[in-house]
Amino acid sequence: TELPTGEIFISSLEYVYRFNETTGELEPFAKAHRSTSTSSNEDGSIIYVGTISDGLFTFDKNGNPLNHFDQEDGLPSNHIRAIQTHGDDEIWVSGPEGLSKILVSQNRVKTFKETDGLQGNQFFIDSSCKARDGTLYFGGTQGFTRFDPKEDQANPFLPQIEIDQISLFGKAIDFHAADAPIAQHPSSLQSLRLNWTQNFLGFRFKGVTMT
Secondary structure (H helix, E strand, O other): OEOOOOEEEEOOOOEEEEEEOOOOEEEEEEEOOOEEEEEEOOOOOEEEEEEOOOOEEEEEOOOOEEEEEOHHHOOOOOOOOEEEEEOOOEEEEEEOOEEEEEEOOOOEEEEEOHHHOOOOOOEEEEEEEEOOOOOEEEEEOOEEEEEOHHHOOOOOOOOEEEEEEEEEOOEEOOOOOOOOOOOOOHHHOOOOOOOOOOOOEEEEEEEEOOO
């Protein structure tokens, strides 16, 4: 990873090193066992370090530790293979079990798999880049995954859950029938009273939203 200041951060087995292109000086920046990749936020004030077995570490520009993320925080694996960022609060990391987005301020992790449209679940070490327009690329065993991180935003409008069908012994209840145990649409029910033999129920529901 190269910062706007010309400093380059290099992974190694025991340390992350900082190389100053202007002075030619190489010095240990932070201890990180078996680091695989590095990245930084937009202004270079925070350095991100991925490792083979210890998850993701973040440091300030002086090498002081800030945060640590691993499986206990929701990552699918402690093996970090590539890192990219979107803004100062969003870190994207790839690994052997998919692609994860870390929201630092919320200490929350969201993971995507092949079933979500990725090229596959396996990604290569240090195989990623950010294009000038902000598009992120992560390379893996089946090709590469390309996406705009701005498009992965949570919908603030939570759907209203509505029960639209009730089944009794595997058969949908027709509430229009004369002998039906309910006489109105399931969505308008406030309570449901059945006898003791009517003990095998099923419910179908849907999310109603307007955005």
